[in-house]
Amino acid sequence: MMSLKINGQDHQVDAEPDTPLLYVLRDDIKLNAAKYGCGLGQCGACTVIVDGNAVFSCVTPILLLKDKEITTLEGLGTIEKPAPIQRAFMAEQSAQCGYCIPGMMMRAQALLQRNPNPTDQQIRAELAPHLCRCGTHMRILRAVHRAAEMMTRADAGDQGGTL
Amino acid sequence: MTLSARIGLIIAAALIVLGAAAGALAWRPAIAAIEPPNPRSFDPELVRRGRQLVALGNCTDCHTVRGGQEFAGGLPVVTPFGTVFSTNITPDPETGIGRWSEQAFQRAMKSGVDRAGQHLYPTFPYDHFTHVTDADDRALYAYLMTRRPVRAPAPANHLTFPYDQRPLIAGWKLLFLQRDEVTPDPAKSTVWNRGAYLVQGLAHCGACHTPRNALGAERTAASFAGGQAENWVAYALNAASPAPVPWTEDALFDYLRNGWQKDHGVARGPMAQVVNNLSLVDDDDVRAIAAYTADIFGPPAAGRIQGAEAVRAEAAKPRSGPPQTSASTSAPKASGPDSTEGAAIYVAACASCHETGRALPYVGVDLHLSTGINAPDPRNVANTILYGLAARNGERSPIMPGFAASMTDAQVTALLNYLRATFSKQPPWSNIAQTVADARQAQAAFLQTAAEPPNIAIHTSPRGQP
Amino acid sequence: MIAAFTLDRRQVLLGGGALIVGFSLRGAAAQEAASPAKRPGSLATTPYLDSWIRIDADGRITVFTGKAELGQGIKTALQQIAAEELDVSFEAVELVTADTKRTANEGYTSGSHSMQDSGTAIRHAAAQARELLIAQAAQRLNQPADSLRAENGAVIAPDGTRLGYGELIAADILHVEAQPSSKLKDPASFKVMGRPIPRVDIPAKVTGGAAYVQDMRLPGMLHARIVRPPSYGATLTDVDGAAIEKMPGVVKVVRNGNFLAVVAEKEFQAIKAMLALAAAAKWQEHPQLPAERGVRELLTNLPSRDMTILNVSDPSVSGLRSIEATYTRPYQAHGSIGPSCAVAQLVDGAMTVWSHTQGVYPDRQAIAEMLQLASDSVRVIHVEGSGCYGHNGADDAAADAALIASLIPGRPIRVQWMREQEHAWEPFGPAMLTQAKASLDAEGRIADWHFEVWSNTHSMRPGGAGCLLAAQHKAEPVAEPAPKPLPLPEGGGDRNAIPIYAFPNAKVVHHFISQMPLRISAMRSLGAYHNVFSIESFMDELAALAGKDPVEFRLAHLKDQRARDVVQKAAEAFGWAQDQKPPAGRGYGFAFARYKNLAAYCAIASEIEVISDTGRARLVRAVAAVDAGQIVNPNGLINQIEGAIVQSSSWTLYESVTFDDTRITSIDWQTYPILRFSAVPDTIDVHLIDRPGEPFLGSGETAQGPAAASIANAVTNAIGKRLRDLPLTRQRIRAAIEA
Known part of the structure; x- marks a missing residue:
């Protein structure tokens, strides 16, 4: 049994300490957003946020995560109350199959928390660890820019952005 | 302030005096600006040779920053004395070297002085480039002057006093710049001699692999005893090598040619950049570097x-x-x-x-x-x-x-x-x-x-x- | 061969055995124009309206499609079509996709056919349903039908009387065969079609909803992992599974011939056990791959069946100056980001399989054959998977899950492949070779055109159990069926091998190669990718020989007005100019094709940047013009074209499967690198030419070939040298610059 803090809640997890976080999220906590893509840290589909930074959950054994705050895409918002980054991806229709998208969104979210006004160059550099096979890159970039605007305006009191 | 920094400061103060005293040395005349030469005026064969030399000299890595244009400079190089930004070496007439004559370029390579006569910081490794032959300088010049000009002024350096005083560099040069040529050793093979010329000169291997003194100069007494770059250890290339399996000429050739070697793994950090550049260089020169370096390592105990x-x-x-x-x-x-x-x-x-x-x-x-x-x-x-x-x-x-x-x-x-x-x-x-x-x-x-x-x-x- | 057959609704709903369908890859749409009496789209094979549309007494509307959502947005587009012709709001329609127990057999979701087949069928079925509802209302109200109108789920009389669809449906009025023609709505009156309605599947995908077969969690579900052989044809000589069965959570080690798998309670337990099992297994491998042979040498040394697929001549025209060129394409991988996955469960002798297959019916038949079950004992339900760009590991994973589930009755079995397995075992897009030769007349027009293509088939989809890895590997293996060339006009290796341009003399030969050294099958656009790359590269070579601008040169040989329109639109939007000169290190390129010569038209102009030192090329800017007939969802269409351009740029600049004499060596993203964000274009602009009232033209694959050729032409424009071997890697570009 190990205690993990996921999306603001403490979970007692019955998994071996060497289990990668990805399988705990999917198998034990029954969350969907983090995806298995390669298990090797090469594609980014499994990305979640740990203490504010983007992390490949497929190569992060849970023994590293004691007392750390884990956030998954589910922790940002819901289908009823989507977070700015989620509204931005919906507004830009930034998906085809969408399998890589939650990972992209989590790294973008971590970037925007650190740097609310990234340049296009910075977004591209930040997303370099992530692969998309459908070719929705242009839309992903637009969505991250839109999310940045929405979050900046939300900070200024405006809810920002529409669907 | 660390002890070495404090010593550095004292020496620096002395150097300013020295530099000022060596007034004639500190002051260098400007070399007349030229109209940027027509790229077509350069012999394509010379340009081609220049490209290999640029790769050997790793020019791209220091003179290109993420998101910037090739050779347009702007890379911050962190030193114990502050941050120096690399300059624009594209042929842009205003912000690059477009108005530099070949003579001006050669002077920069040989003695670390720019066209206007200003001393350059030794982050530009002219302590090695001084050994580059005139013929090779000509090829390097031909190559750089045929690149696409990019308008990109270099950011101002962030250096602490007294290191922001350029005349100081004249004193530094007096102490550390050895301008003599690499003399061939007739007892050694042609390949070895070629390697010695490249390693000590253009490839400037010692810039990372030799430890530096408090003034940032290589300690010639400890050549290739291991140094550092970008907070990476550049391992000792002599008998002090920590490699569990001793390097051989063939292993070095494989490593420099392919970027990895079965007994040593893959190159990473700044050495990965070096290897990527070497991929543009002919086998002969890579072999020469391997041969000479293997000799520095010496036969393992x-x-x-x-x-x-x-x-x-x-x-x-x-x-x-x-x-x-x-x-x-x-x-x-x-x-x-x-x-x-x-x-x-x-x-x-x-x-x-x-x-x-x-x-x-x-x-x-x-x-x-x-x-x-x-x-x-x-x-x-x-x-x-x-x-x-x-x-x-x-x-x-x-x-x-x-x-x-x-x-x-x-x-x-x-x-x-x-x-x-x-x-x-x-x-x-x-x-x-x-x-x-x-x-x-x-x-x-x-x-x-x-x-x-x-x-x-x-x-x-x-x-x-x- | 399209067998007309009758589909009884009750049998459909019961998953009954009447659905033995002589489906054809050629589909119905291709022949729609040729025989006007034929029912439109997939109504030709599934004519009953209630196979497509069900209206309940409470007014609920369910629309059924045999096609599958692959991330291409088909659910949204079909729902738009149904809502439009039924005169209801978009939200009022519920759509059910491919499921052998519920939907029509529409073969595969492939070949950019969904809009042409299913979209057309649903549109006509909905229009006819609307007319039947109006007729029913006319009868009830005793008023002439033409005085009534349908609006928002009801039929409305001039006096304002409303009869809801639910009230009207009482009798089995939709259980009738469709008529060949329908009273379709005037595009000018569209409320739902033609609009960029947001995709229905995206909200769940961006909020962590259950969106994929990978996300399925059934009660009592177990996780399985396969241990594949290390290479094609390897045989398992020894394995001791006893120690593995003792590992934590392990339920079973499955060994059936060369099929080896492990089943565990939890997913990571299954992975650990798989690794241990893989380490314990001993295999006899057989070197049988053509290592170190280039595509040219490989394909010309395999026996071929040669078919002349075009032969026109006009002896009055002859050429003066001629050139020839050879182009190659390597084996390339689909490389979905999520490895293939399936869930299967055997309950009371009936197998249910949830799969991201492109063809639920053919997959059902293949799995039934493998398990020696009656096909009505197998149900295959499509659930979305990670991106589908053709025949990847989906069907194989479904077979893996079914084979294992057959040994553990009652428990749902989830199988997901590992990354390395996906890369090594998916069926690749086949290597291809083309040779082109042409001559110009005195005016610089093409007088004579000769084109030959060497290729394997482009479909080894399950047309039987022998196409499934599990069936090939099990103790009594099912032999792989003999490959067949796919028939024209769509074709396989010869897809788009026949030029769309008008040439007085032209000959095209298809060399069909039946030996398949590597496992291959359908990959987005099949042979069209390489044929269009070849033809459009060669058109540029000929334009250069003629001293003509590439766009002018193409227009001079194009008669089809819609083709001319997209070419002109793309050129104009790009700012193409006859005397243009790109900045140093840049190049402009142009290409055009009409996919399969019968689907959507697409022209692309590209700007490329080449770093001459390293040879590194990057697509900087692409401008596309597309005519896909009547547009259903412009945003969805633009998304498809943008994606195709980006994907094709990755294929074209970087990708090739590698192998030694025994094993596939490109087994992950280190060894099979694809485009990353650092090289994504600055801009992609897609211009749509809407054709209201015209048939839907498949568009999901139309950009693959033109994107490749426009990039190749732009590289040539930048460096002054022509590259004819894909991919255009930086090593090749650098070598060309140096040469």
Whole structure:
């Protein structure tokens, strides 16, 4: 049994300490957003946020995560109350199959928390660890820019952005 | 302020006096500006030769910043004296070297003075470039002047007093700039002599692999005894080499040619950039560098040869697949408070790739063979654990995920202690926690500015296990 | 061969055995124009309206499609079509996709056919349903039908009387065969079609909803992992599974011939056990791959069946100056980001399989054959998977899950492949070779055209169990069926091998190669990718020989007005000019094709940047013009074209499968690198030419070939040298610059 803090809640997890976080999220906590893509840290589909930074959950054994705050895409918002980054991806229709998208969104979210006004160059550099096979890159970039605007305006009191 | 910095300051003050005294030396005349030459006026053969030389000189890596244009400068180079930004060496007439005559270019290479007569900081390695022949300078010039001009003024340097005083550099040169040519050794082969010329000159290997004194000059008495670059240890290339398996000429050639070698693993950090540049260079020159460097290493002592055999045997042991539980194929030998934690991290986070039995370079080297783990300083291993090997766009290249965001400094420290105790026979490292903290900071900066991910591009796909 | 057959609704709903369908890859749409009496789209094979549309007494509307959502947005587009013709709001329609127990057999979701087949069928079925509802209302109200109108789910009389669809449906009025023609709505009156309605599947995908077969969690579900052989044809000589069965959570080690798998309670337990099992297994491998042979040498040394597929001549025209060129394409991988996955469960002798297959019916038949079950004992339900760009590991994973589930009755079995397995075992897009030769007349027009293509088939989809890895590997293996060339006009290796341009003399030969050294099958656009790359590269070579601008040169040989329109639109939007000169290190390129010569038209102009030192090329800017007939969802269409351009740029600049004499060596993203964000274009602009009232033209694959050729032409424009071997790697570009 190990205690993990996921999306603001403490979970007692019955998994071996060497289990990668990805399988705990999917198998034990029954969350969907983090995806298995390669298990090797090469594609980014499994990305979640740990203490504010983007992390490949497929190569992060849970023994590293004691007392750390884990956030998954589910922790940002819901289908009823989507977070700015989620509204931005919906507004830009930034998906085809969408399998890589939650990972992209989590790294973008971590970037925007650190740097609310990234340049296009910075977004591209930040997303370099992530692969998309459908070719929705242009839309992903637009969505991250839109999310940045929405979050900046939300900070200024405006809810920002529409669907 | 550290002791060395304080000593540096005192010496610097003395140098200003010295520099001022050497007034004639400190002052250099401007060389007349020219109309930028027509690129077509250069002999294509000369340009082609220049391109290989530019690759040998690693010009691109310092003179290109992430997101910037090639050769347009702007890369911040962090030194103990402050940050120096690389300059624009495209033929742009206003912000680059478009108005430099060949004579001006040659003077910069030979003596570190720009066209206007201003002394250049020795982050530009003219202490090596001074050895480059006139013919090679001509080819370098031809190549650079036929690049696309880019308008990009260099950012102002951030240097602390007194290092922001350029006349000081004249004093530095008086002490450290040896302008004599590399004299051929008739007792050695042509290949060796070619290697000596390249290694000491344009390739400026010593700029990283030789330790520096308090004034940032290479300590000639300790040539190739190991230095540093971008917070990476540039390992000793002499008898002090920490490599478990001694380097040979052939191994060096393979490594410099392909970016990896079976007994030593893959190049990473600034050395990966060097190897990527060398991929544009003909075999002959790579062979020459290997031959000369092998001679610097010298024949290994008997003890090292035996050690290498033992390490090779250890590495060759068949792996029974990834470890199943907490018992690794390499039993933990470390003791101490964090050895159990280190072992657990190794098994869960490292062994799943490093012990799969997949062939190099697409999986980590067997860590018994790791130079980093056997080196006196844990920096390179810390850098690698934290930042891994980033993927290169569209290139076959090894990828290792970094653990900077998922491991605390304490966890990295525990892992480093475990690796050292398990995979080397060297004494434990000291001051690891500080090294890890420094590595975090320095590598984050380096990775943000380097134009390309510091990782090697590979041309072949050795067999893997599906 | 399209067998007309009758589909009884009750049998459909019961998953009955009447659905033995002589489906054809050629589909119905291709022949729609040729025989006007034929029912439109997939109504030709599934004519009953209630196979497509069901209206319940409470007014609920369910629309059924045999096609599958692959991330291409088909659910949204079909729902738009149904809502439009039924005169209801978009939200009022519920759509059910491919499921052998519920939907029509529409073969595969492939070949850009969904809009042409299913979209057309649903549109006509909905229009006819609307007319039937109006007729029913007319009868009830005793008023002439033409005085009534349908609006928002009801039929409305001039006096304002409303009869809801639910009230009207009482009798089995939709259980009738469709008529060949329908009273379709005037595009000018569209409320739902033609609009960029947001995709219905995206909200769940961006909020962590259960969106994929990978996300399925059934009660009592177990996780399985396969241990594949290390290479094609390897045989398992020894394995001791006893120790593995004792590992934590392990339920079973499955060994059936060369099929080896492990089943565990939890997913990571299954992975650990798989690794241990893989380490314990001993295989006999057989070197049988053509290592170190280039595509040219490989394909010309395999026996071929040669078919002349075009032969026109006009002896009055002859050429003066001629050139020839050879182009190659390597094996390339689909490389979905999520490895293939399936869930299967055997309950009371009936097998249910949830799969991201492109063809639920053919997959059902293949799985039934493998398990020796009656096909009505197998139900295959499509659930979305990670991106689908053709025949990847989906069907194989479904077979893996079914084979294992057959041994553990009652428990749902989830199988997901590992990354390395996906890369090594998916069926690749085949290597191809083309040779072109042409001559110009005195005016610089093409007088004579000769084109030959060497290729394997482009479909080894399950047309039987022998196409499934599990069936090939099990103890009594099912032999792989003999490959067949796919028939024209759509074709396989010869897809788009026949030029769309008008040439007085032209001959095209298809060399069909039946030996398949590597496992291959359908990959997005099949042979069209390489044929269009070849033809459009060669058109540029000929334009250069003629001293003509590439766009002018193409227009001079194009008669089809819609083709001319997209070419002109793309050129104009790009700012193409006859005397253009790109900045140093840049190049402009142009290409055009009409996919399969019968689907959507697409022209692309590209700007490329080449770093001459390293040879590194990057697509900087692409401008596309597309005519896909009547547009249903412009945003969805633009998304498809943008994606195709980006994907094709990755294929074209970087990708090739590698292998030694025994094993596939490109087994992950290190060894099979694809485009990353650092090389993504600055801009991609897609211009749509809407054709209201015209048939839907498949568009999902139309950009693959033109994107490749426009990039190749732009590289040539930048460096002054022509590269004819794909991919255009930086090593090749650099070598060309140096040469």
